Every structure is written in C-alpha cells, then in structure tokens.
Amino acid sequence: MRKNQQPVNYADYLQLDKLLAAQQPESIKYGEEAHDETLFIIIHQVYELWFKQILHELMAVITVFKNSKVKDQELSLVVHRLERICVIQKLLNEQIQILETMTPQDFLSFRDYLIPASGFQSIQFKVLEITLGLKRQFRIEDDKQSFLSRLSNPQRAHLTELENQPSLFELVDDWLSRMPFLQMDDFDFWQLYSQATSTMLESDRMIIQTNNQLTEVERMKELAILDETADNFAALLDVEKYQVVLTTGQFRLSHKAMLAALFIKQYSEEPAFNLAHQLIQKLTQIDENLTLWRYRHAMMVQRMLGTKIGTGGSSGHDYLKRTTEANRIFTDFFNMSTFLLPKAVLPQLPESIRKKLGFYLS
Amino acid sequence: MRKNQQPVNYADYLQLDKLLAAQQPESIKYGEEAHDETLFIIIHQVYELWFKQILHELMAVITVFKNSKVKDQELSLVVHRLERICVIQKLLNEQIQILETMTPQDFLSFRDYLIPASGFQSIQFKVLEITLGLKRQFRIEDDKQSFLSRLSNPQRAHLTELENQPSLFELVDDWLSRMPFLQMDDFDFWQLYSQATSTMLESDRMIIQTNNQLTEVERMKELAILDETADNFAALLDVEKYQVVLTTGQFRLSHKAMLAALFIKQYSEEPAFNLAHQLIQKLTQIDENLTLWRYRHAMMVQRMLGTKIGTGGSSGHDYLKRTTEANRIFTDFFNMSTFLLPKAVLPQLPESIRKKLGFYLS
Amino acid sequence: MRKNQQPVNYADYLQLDKLLAAQQPESIKYGEEAHDETLFIIIHQVYELWFKQILHELMAVITVFKNSKVKDQELSLVVHRLERICVIQKLLNEQIQILETMTPQDFLSFRDYLIPASGFQSIQFKVLEITLGLKRQFRIEDDKQSFLSRLSNPQRAHLTELENQPSLFELVDDWLSRMPFLQMDDFDFWQLYSQATSTMLESDRMIIQTNNQLTEVERMKELAILDETADNFAALLDVEKYQVVLTTGQFRLSHKAMLAALFIKQYSEEPAFNLAHQLIQKLTQIDENLTLWRYRHAMMVQRMLGTKIGTGGSSGHDYLKRTTEANRIFTDFFNMSTFLLPKAVLPQLPESIRKKLGFYLS
C-alpha cells in the first residue's frame, strides 16, 4: 500500500452500482415483467464483458506483432494471452447451456418487445472478427448486408477503418515470412520433402486402389480427393502455382509464411520452434472454438425458434449455420495436416542446423 | 452379504486381467512401438464401453414402451435413464479433447498399420442409431454403402433384422398417439389454437414488413420463410395436408403424435404432462448431443488429417460433416418451437380439463 | 411489435455504454497499467452478474413457497428455476479456470493497489447465503467477524433484516411438514420401516465383523460408526430423541419435514412425488455446487498467494477451506442416504395409498 493510497472498496472498484442497475426489462413497459428477460439481458451482458476481455488480450498481442522484431520473451507472453482467450472461449461455449434452460415459450413472452435489436449489432463481436482477420470479401452475403442495414454511420466508419488496419492474421503471416531458418546453406530441405511426399502419396494411392471395403464409386471419389491433395502439394512447392491457388481462397497464407509454418510444425520439438508452434496451435484452437460457438449457437436458436423470426426480424439459425463454416480465418493452419509427413519419412535435419535451433547454453 | 456368498475381489469383478491386456498396438509388429497408439486404442475402447452402457439404458426404455400401457412409475424411470444417456453423451463430447492432444504426426506414425479398420465398423454405434430410429432410407449415401462394403454378412443380417424392430422413435410416436387428452368434450382446442396462430403470423408479417433494418432482398427472403411457416401451420391442422408433408420427410411424427407432443409442450406445467414433457426434452437433447458429437468429431478429423485419407481408406471429415445434419432423428421435437404460442395468446384450458390433468389428491 | 412501440437497439438495451466503461484499473493511478487487472475486474463483474441472476431465480422460488398452498403447476416452475441455478453454478465453477490463467506474479503487480477491497464485501453473495438458509450462528468465526468489520452500517442492517426473513431452508421445511400423506389410515409405515432398518443394520454389523480385510483397529472404528448410525435411526423414529439431536446441529430439518423428505425419496417414482423429489435433488445439488465452488476457489487462492495475504489484508485460502465444509445448508438431504432402504426390503405401499399418489386420470 503506497503512501497516500486511498483504501479501495469492493463495490466501488467493480462499479456495482452501475453494473447491477443495468438490467431493465422491456416487458415491464407493456405489463407484467417476463421473468426470463433478466436472464436474456444478463447472459448477453456477460458475453459482452468477455468480448471486452478477449479484445484486451488480442490488442496486446497485436501490439507485439506490430514490431518488426518480436523478442522471445514477448512470444512467451503472446502464447500465454492466446491461451487465456481459448479458456474464455471454452467457457462461452459452455454458457450456451444456460440459455438453453429458457424454454421457447419463455422467450416468446418478451421477444416482440426487443424488435429489432439483434446480436448482429454487437460491435465488439465484429471488431473481434475483423481483428482476427475476417475480411469483408470472405463474409457471407448477409454479413455484408448487415454492415449496411444494421449499423449506424459512425459504427460502419469505425469498422471500415479497422478493416484497413493490419489484422492478427496478416501480422502473423509477416512474422512467419521473416523467419530466418528457411535459408539453410547446402541443405535443400524442400527437395527432400518433395521426394518424401511423392512416396507417401503413392502409398496412399495404393491403399485406396487395393482397399476392398470401398465400392467403385467411393474409390473414384477417394482417388479424386487424392489427386487434389497431390495438386496442392505441387502448389506448395511452386511459387507460381501457389499464387493461383491463393486467388481461389483455398490458401490464404503467403507462400513464405505457409512454408515457415509447415517447417515449424514438422520440427516442433526443436527448442527454437517451441513457442512458435504453440502460437500456431493456439490460433488454430481459437478458430475451432469460434466455429464451435457459432454451431452451438445455431442449434440453440433453432431449438428456441424453429423457423420463427428472431428479435432482429429475421430467422437466425440458418444464418448462423452458414457462417459456421464460412467465417473461418486460420483455415490454413487447420488444414496443414494435409502436408505433414510422418516422422519416419521426414528428412532428418543436419546437426549443424539443429544446433542453430537450440539454446545458447546447450 | 448372503449366506454362502463368495467374497468378491475388485480385479476379478472388473475382469481387469482381460481388460488391461486388450491393448495390443499394431506398430509393434513393424518395428518400434508408436507411443500414441495406446491412446488411440484406449479411447476407442472407452467409447465402446460407453456405447454399451447407452444401449443398456436404451433397451430398458424400449422394453417399457413396448407395453401398450406405460405406467406413470415407469415413465419416471424412463426419464431418469434418458437423462443418464445425456450425461454420458456430454462426457463423450468432452472426450474428443483427449484425442486432440495427439498431433497429426503422432497419428501418422501408426495410421498405415491399421488399414482398413475404421469407426464405420462399430456395430454398437450402428445399433445405437437404428435403435433410436435412424432409417436406412434417411442415411446419407456413404452410410448406405458402408452397410454393403464394410460389414460382414452376419453383421449386415443382424442390423437389417434390427431395422425391422420398432425403434424408440416409433414406440414414442405410438405412445404419444394413444394420449387420451386430445378428445376434450366441448372444448375445441385446435380451433382456438388456429385463430391464435393466425394472429401471431400476421404480427410477424407486419414486423418483417416494417423492419427498416432489412434490405429488400432480406425482406423477400424472410417473407418466403414466413409463408413456409404458415403452410406448415396449415398442414398441422389438416390431416390430409399433413400426410403430404410427411412424404417430404420434413415431418416424421404421425399427425396424432405431433399434436399430442405440441399440446404437452404448450401446457408442460400441468402435473399430468410433467414427465411426458421431460421425456420429449431428453430425446431432443440426445439428438442434439449426438449431432454435436458428429460435428466435433469432424473438426477433430480435419485437424488430424487435413484432406488425407483415414485408416478406413477414405477421408473422414467430409463424411462426418454431412452426417451431422442428415442423420438426425427427433427433428420434429427440435423444430417444434415453430408451432409454439406465447403464453399470453395461448387458449386457457377450462377448469374441468385442468382438473383431469392434476393429481388424485389435489 | 405493439403499436407505438419504440424500436429497441442492442447496445441501448444492454446498456453497453455503462457496462463497458465500468472497468477502471487502479494500477493506472500509480504508473503503468497492469495488463491483468482488467481480467481481475471483469471476472468479478461477471460473478456479480450471475449472482444477480441466481438471486432473481431464488426470489421467485421463495415467493411461491411463501404461500400456504403450493400449486402443482408452480412446483414445476420452481424445479425449473432451481435447475437453472445449478447450470449457472456449474459455469461459475468452470470459470475459476480463467482466473487460473493469471500467474501469481501478474496478480502481485496490482494486488497492493486494491487493499482492502475483498470478496468478503460482496453483499450479493452474503444475501445468497442468507436466502438459502445459512444462519449467523452456523457461520465460522471469521464470517461472523466480517459482518462487524467489513460491512458498512446500512449493509449490516440490511443483512440482519434479511436474516429475520424466512429462508428457503425454512420455507421448504414448512412445506414438507405440511405434506398430507404421512397420515395413512391403518398402514403403519414407520413400524414396518423400523423393522426393515433393524434387519439391515444387523446385516451391516455382520459384514463388518466377518470382513477379514479390516484390521482390528479399523473394525472397532467401523462398529463405532455403525452404532452412531443406529442411534440416528432411533432418533429418527422418536420425536423426543430427535429434538436432542437437533440441538447438536447434526440434524437441521424439523422432525416432520425429515420424515416427509425420507418418504418422498423412498418412493420417488410415485407420480405425486416426482416434482417434490426433483426439488430435493436440486437443493442438494445447489449445496454441492456451492461447496465445490468454495473448494476450488480455495485451491486457486493458495496457488496464487501461497501463504501471502490477499487484497483484503488477510490470507484467504485457509478461510475458504474452512467455510467449504462448515457453511453448508441442506446437509440433511445430503446425508439422507444413511436412512434409505434398498427397494427389496422397503415396505410395499398398499394399493389404496398408491392410488392416492397417482394422477386423476390413471
């Protein structure tokens, strides 16, 4: 306790007077209060508080990556903060169970009074999406529309401005692209990697061709998938082909960043890659958690409303299901397993390179 | 302890000698044991043990519903057992996190040795789906194929025989259809209900038409959905129209069962409906949990394999995503909110009827 | 949407301007902001929001039980609301994981600035405890003290006033005591019950005496416990002995309420007992969840501070561990298994009584 420090009081510190007075059910204005409206208000307020916390962590992470050089000590903190976001997201996913204790009839008893308020209008949620890296052009059509119709002019300006700032996706892409270890003197890693993938793909092809549990139709389908996988491998190792795939949106990371991430995942146990690997894992997890949140949310809305319209004056669950798969960000990390090789066929790093990936003291 | 009772020993009782010797990694046969194969074996064994437990509960429930008269005391037990299934399912959904601790590389180190074994071959899981009420014709194409190509003749015969037995879906449909309360002397509930729904739909229509947050495209889409909802309401109250919708698969419950379920949901607080309402809730939850399991499973497989093939010689995550929405069973309960009315506009039951829905002692 | 209804806006409805401006870290006043102080503020605000929701449910439940006659339809709602409290509590228990992402060093970087604010000062939490039924005399010594030293005069007056209101514990006790089914004409249930318990206790005694896995010391201890259990059974069936045990605090329910609860638990599958049984289960669960919350909280504080003092100027984890076992409320429901008989030896209810416990229509 510092000299002259004012003693702090629990209720003042948390501003409980404001916080606990901020639940004003609309239903009261039209007759008897709908008991469950308080739950509806509070659960959304809790969501917004946690969104604020997630953004607080995300902004700190962004600040680190805006530097052209990220110190190792900072990386440790970055991973720690992304991990915290994951833990919060898991809670948000569980939280849907609380809303599921509200029956459809309970909800109907105040739904009409809230029109046209809607979760579409959560600015913090849109900031979160944009900060992570969701670009307007990748959003589904309804999402683009809601920028026009459901936001006020200042809100729209604020979000558009934010879209022009570098997102976490872009900053991480830059950081990965700057990784020095991809130049490795005489050791031509990608040549060896290319040979190993050919062998693996041939083995997969043989499995599909000789697997007597597949019907002919299935076999054809699997071989088509394999051909596509082979094409993707080819694109990975050829900058020009890669640029073409980039335009389809199937890849989003730059070529250099993709190779760096792949290298890190393949040799994640090397000390120098440990934190970078954790970073990739956490970003993948954040994406997965967000996807799961959308999916569970969609099911809850369907259970609550069937095909009825929600408070935003539109039927929500269909919209939510479509965003579940579409509005993803770190899909390249998610799909990267396609390109991973088993340890047994992975080129072994020369001792000279491994040394460089170790600690000073080792 | 009964006379002549043999003392029981923990390890013997649980048959731990067999249980703990049943993990034989294939990788050992081809060189060094892949450390993570044990996890792969054990997690699947745990899944199968829980499937057995779920089937144990399900069979007890089926036995009750096979009687033409279900006693109230039995209904209490049925709800209790379905609740247990829900709790187990929630654990199974969490359990995916354990498999997610296996990296793609760890999996690749033994994947090839397991070919062509696959979760497709889990007979207990297919028994579970069939017993709940998943019909062959509703399965997605791959699922139908897997009956032909991935099962042995006796397995196929066993499952086909089971498909001809009444499923839980059908037994619950029968039970709902037999509910006596739908004949209610002079009180024409459905007439009142019909009027109330018209009013509600008109109100929804007005909301959509006057909501200035909707673009014209959105407004058209919402009105089309509303028209469809109105059609469904109409079908609900007209046996012949209902039969037509039945053929589309959009409804699956018989007309009588649908009305009974709807009535129960609307007046769930009446004592006589309490357990029936819980039954409907639990079946809805079981369906939701199963759907979520498929979805999380699909994401995990994508993260593990990308577009690579799995041990069954086919790429699993796409299959799993497609079954997520398709292989659902109690969708009518899930969508029933479409037809629920807010308490305020719901016809009030006459005292004479409410008395009949009460306890003897009340 | 009613005529003249004002359109509602998401941010206004949730009062996001106040809510999201209510995080003012103290650390800013003394230099650089401590990054993790925001988490500390937000998690406590979320706790307080959920406490408000729990109290909202609890007050509705209390209102129902304040009537001398509880309608069956109301009981259904009561159970539903207690279930919601349980679901919220489970989330609160999980939420501790988020605080566990804060390292001790992170906490130390702002701890001093908060002195002497402390969770002791959460009025809502004390209201929750009192409303459930925690009496001042049952609180541990520190808790009694904190009423004097950590609360303001108006707060103390408010809580003292509340302590004089009937708590949920007392209202449920009254309600159970009024149950009509304990007078059952010629059927002397308690006589039969008494005989059955004697048989069971003798069997248990034999098991202890012949169990050769027990050492002599253990055998003596087990027999002493058995004797105590037998004494408690005796007290259960003898009003005067019961009053004596009441004074020790080992039982808290009144004699009539205890017998009613026991009867309901033994025959929970009878329709008339279904909701009452669920009520008892939910109250037990609420108590268990609260206990678990205290325990996990204690562990988290220990991990964060070791034996250092907390912001309240006292070491918290020891206090929390002591309240874990002491500040429990529905322990009688929790311990009731002591008095339950296996179905096989339980007196069967005569048909005339079972009929009375059924539905009107059955």
Next chain:
Amino acid sequence: MRKNQQPVNYADYLQLDKLLAAQQPESIKYGEEAHDETLFIIIHQVYELWFKQILHELMAVITVFKNSKVKDQELSLVVHRLERICVIQKLLNEQIQILETMTPQDFLSFRDYLIPASGFQSIQFKVLEITLGLKRQFRIEDDKQSFLSRLSNPQRAHLTELENQPSLFELVDDWLSRMPFLQMDDFDFWQLYSQATSTMLESDRMIIQTNNQLTEVERMKELAILDETADNFAALLDVEKYQVVLTTGQFRLSHKAMLAALFIKQYSEEPAFNLAHQLIQKLTQIDENLTLWRYRHAMMVQRMLGTKIGTGGSSGHDYLKRTTEANRIFTDFFNMSTFLLPKAVLPQLPESIRKKLGFYLS
C-alpha cells in the same frame, strides 16, 4: 500399408469380444439383475483404462528423466505428455457426474453382493500415486493399513518394490538440482532477492497493521502467519534452516531444487526456462486435479451412502476427505507463490546472463 500387411479389423483391433463380454453383474447370481450394476462395472472399467493410459504417459516421462542429461527436444515431449495427463484427469473429474445419476437406492440394490471388493484394491491407482511420488510415510493411517489388509502378498511386494524406485518427484528434484544457471559469476541473485523480500514483507506487515477492517483477533492471526512466512523465507536462503524445515514435511524439495524452481518461476519468460516452467505448471495441475478428484469422489460417496458402509466394508467418504489434503505430492510448487516477488521489485538479470538464457540464433 506395408507389403504382407494383414488387413486390420476394427473389432479385432480393439478386442471388442473380450472387452464387451467383461461386464458380469453379481446380482444375477442372486435373483433379478440390478439394472444399475452394469453402470457401476463400466464406469470402474473406464477409470482403469484411463489409469492405464496415464501410467503409459508417466512411464515415458520417467524414462526421460532417468537420464542424467535431458535433451531440450525431450523436454518438449515430456510437457506434451503431462498436458495429456491433465486433460484425461479433467475428464475423470467430470465423469463423477455419470455415477451421480445412480440413486442411493439403485446402489443399495447390489451393494451387498460386491463385498468386500473396493477401490482400495485398485493396483493401478496405487502405482500411480507411488510413481508420482507419494511415499508410504506420508500416507494417512488407513492407507498404510490397506497395504497390509487389502492387498495380496504379491501385490504388496510389487508396490513395495516400486516404492524403492525413483519417483517422478525425486527425478524432477534431481533434474532441477542439476540446473547450471544458479552459479552466476559476480551476480549475487540471492542477495538481491533477500533484500527485496524484506521490503515486501515489511510492506505486508504495514498493511496488516493499518487495515482497519481487521478485528484485533484477526490482526494477531495475520501477523502470526506473516511471521511464519518470514521464517520460511529465511529458511529458503539458509541451507541449515532449510534442512530443519525439511524434517517437518513442510518443504519436500531439496534446497537446490527449490531455489532452481523458484528462479524458473520468477523468470519464466526467458526462452531457456519456457519448457521447464511449463513442466512445473503441469505437475502442479496434475496434483490439483488429483486432489479435486478425491474431493468430488468423497462428496459423491457421502451422497450415495451417508454414513453407511461401502462395499469395502468401511465408510468411504470420510477416508476420501482425509486423503484429499494429505496425499498431495507437489505441494512445494503449489505453495511457491509465497516466495514470488512482483516483477517491479524483482532483481533485473544482467544482460550477460539473459543472453545465456536465450537461443543460439538470437
């Protein structure tokens, strides 16, 4: 798929014939099968399967630490495996909810047939405790007894032999003690640390003395705790005093290991400490999870049996509650927060030392 590889079948691979035939309820022998006995068997079998998996991970970790030199790449794998144990433990803690769906009456319907089988007899659980580092002398009295009375001679011999092997606790202690960074040329870290702690303790003392929310009794207690904390700090920095505290069991780590762990925790963001810090965190978490498992288990048993005896012929919940606090292993890591300093007063490492804690490439 290798040449000559035999195709693998799902059911054969998992040995489902044995696994799914290993549930033989005892109740069948004495009349009608008790429905819930299958759940009781399966949940215990699932526990044992997961115990096997935990031991599989633990043994791999032990193997690494048995080497006098632990490579950085291995440490990464060790942390990964300990993390997996944590995830499994969280599931085991959730799993108790499934057993809680069994009512006391359901359990009583087969309890007697299982006598005297008991969880005390789980060899894998005892192996787990011993391997982690629980020494016989630290076990509570009942636990010591159960070695004598509940185990067979070969079991006892096996466990006694295991107790003589180095446990994870001891191996980690050795590894920490070997850390090279504690000799740091001219930089006398511990001298600076000692000064900083004095300052902090004085500040804490002032807070306690001036906190007007404390009663005199509380103030005295807090000052006594502070004195003890000061003593412990003193012991930390004085080898001889430390040896004395070791004999009380309050510290268990060797002096060198304690200082190394403390140093790592204080500077955990330095690259060279990243994995070591994670290792310490995971071990702390494993201990916490195990403790929570015991506590929840105890509550479940109390709810199931009250003060009745369990299948082992003794009342379990009291035993379990006592082991909860007593049978802990990594308490030093848990309590280490006592000795952590806020970043602001922590001595800053000289650049020459920080360089040594970085990567080769940095």
